[in-house]
Amino acid sequence: MPELPEVETIRIGLAELLPGLSVRGVNVLSEKNFQVAPGDVQSFVAGAKIKKVRRRAKILIIDLSTNYSLVIHLKMTGQLVFCANDGRRFGAGHPTDSLVGTLPDRSTRVELKLDGASLYFNDQRKFGWIRLLPTSQIPEVDFIKKLGPEPLAADFSATDFIVRLSKRPGTSIKAALLDQTVIAGVGNIYTDESLWGARLHPATLVRDLTERQMELLLNELKKVLELSIRSGGSTDRNYVDANGKKGSYLNFARVFRREGLRCPRCDTIILKTRVAGRGTHYCPRCQRDPRSKDAAT
DNA sequence: CACTTGACCTGTCCGC
DNA sequence: TGCGGACAGGTCAAGT
Numbered sequence: 001m002p003e004l005p006e007v008e009t010i011r012i013g014l015a016e017l018l019p020g021l022s023v024r025g026v027n028v029l030s031e032k033n034f035q036v037a038p039g040d041v042q043s044f045v046a047g048a049k050i051k052k053v054r055r056r057a058k059i060l061i062i063d064l065s066t067n068y069s070l071v072i073h074l075k076m077t078g079q080l081v082f083c084a085n086d087g088r089r090f091g092a093g094h095p096t097d098s099l100v101g102t103l104p105d106r107s108t109r110v111e112l113k114l115d116g117a118s119l120y121f122n123d124q125r126k127f128g129w130i131r132l133l134p135t136s137q138i139p140e141v142d143f144i145k146k147l148g149p150e151p152l153a154a155d156f157s158a159t160d161f162i163v164r165l166s167k168r169p170g171t172s173i174k175a176a177l178l179d180q181t182v183i184a185g186v187g188n189i190y191t192d193e194s195l196w197g198a199r200l201h202p203a204t205l206v207r208d209l210t211e212r213q214m215e216l217l218l219n220e221l222k223k224v225l226e227l228s229i230r231s232g233g234s235t236d237r238n239y240v241d242a243n244g245k246k247g248s249y250l251n252f253a254r255v256f257r258r259e260g261l262r263c264p265r266c267d268t269i270i271l272k273t274r275v276a277g278r279g280t281h282y283c284p285r286c287q288r289d290p291r292s293k294d295a296a297t
Numbered sequence: 298c299a300c301t302t303g304a305c306c307t308g309t310c311c312g313c
Numbered sequence: 314t315g316c317g318g319a320c321a322g323g324t325c326a327a328g329t
Contacts, residue, residue: 003322006322073323075322075323076322077323094322125321127323128323178323180323250322278323279320
C-alpha cells in the first residue's frame with residue numbers, strides 16, 4: 001500500500017482541497033469497503049462540513065463538523081482521487097492511471113459527493129476500507145491504540161526505538177520494522193531502503209544488532225521517509241490539468257525493485273529474496289547476511 | 298508466548 | 314494467443 005510518505009502526500013493534497021466543503025452524499029459501490037449502519041450514514045451526510053484531514057501511521061482521517069470522522073486505510077492498492085467539476089483533479093495512492101480516466105471506474109468502491117466535486121476511493125484489490133467513527137472515539141479504537149510511535153515525531157527518540165525493537169529479539173529486523181506496533185507507518189519499500197542505508201541485512205535478528213546499529217537505522221529510516229515526502233511519495237500524484245503528468249514513482253529508490261541493477265554505493269548487483277514473507281531487495285556486499293558470514297568472507 | 302504463514306481480492310506479468 | 318502460477322507497497326487470524 002501507500003506507506004507513511006504516500007499517505008502523508010495524500011493528506012497534504014487533500015488538506016488543500018477538502019476543508020470547508022460539505023458532504024452531499026455517499027455512493028457505496030462496494031459494501032465490503034465501507035461498512036456502516038444506515039442510520040450512521042445519514043447522521044453525518046446531512047450537510048456535514050469537512051473540517052480537517054489528518055494522518056496517523058498509514059491511516060487517513062477526515063474530520064467532519066458532525067463530530068464524526070471518515071477513517072480510511074488504503075492497504076495495498078487503495079487510492080483517493082479528488083475530481084472537481086471545474087476539471088481540477090488530484091489523486092494519490094496506488095500508482096495506476098485513474099488520474100486521467102473517467103470516474104467512477106471498475107475499481108471505484110466509494111464515491112463521496114461534495115460541493116462541486118467528488119472524492120473517489122478506488123481500490124483494485126478491495127483490501128482497503130473506510131469507517132465512520134465518532135471523532136472522539138478514534139484514539140480508543142483497537143487498530144489506532146496499538147500503533148507504535150510515528151517515526152518522524154519530534155519526541156520519538158533512538159532510545160525509545162531501541163527499547164521497542166528489543167521486545168522482538170528473535171525476529172528479523174525486517175519483520176520488526178514492518179510491525180506497526182513497534183513503529184507506525186513503515187512498509188516494504190522504506191524497510192528495504194532504510195536497511196540498505198544502514199548496511200544491515202534484512203534477515204539479521206534483532207538480538208544480533210548493536211544499539212549503535214539500531215540508532216543508525218533509525219536515522220536512515222527518518223532520512224528516507226523525509227526524502228520521500230519531499231518528493232511526493234513513491235506514487236503517482238498530481239493536479240492533473242488536461243494531460244495528466246506522472247509522479248516521481250520510485251525515482252529515488254536505491255534498492256527497492258532494483259534487483260539486477262547495481263548498488264549505487266558499491267556497484268554490486270542488487271539481489272531480491274524473501275524475508276518476513278515479503279519480497280526483499282538488498283546489496284549482498286553492503287548488507288552481508290549474518291547467517292552466511294563465514295562462507296562469504 | 299514469540300514468531301511465521303495463509304487468507305483476503307484483483308490484475309498483471311512471466312514461462313510453457 | 315492461451316493458460317497456470319507467482320507475485321504485488323498491508324494486515325489479521327490461524328497455525329507451529
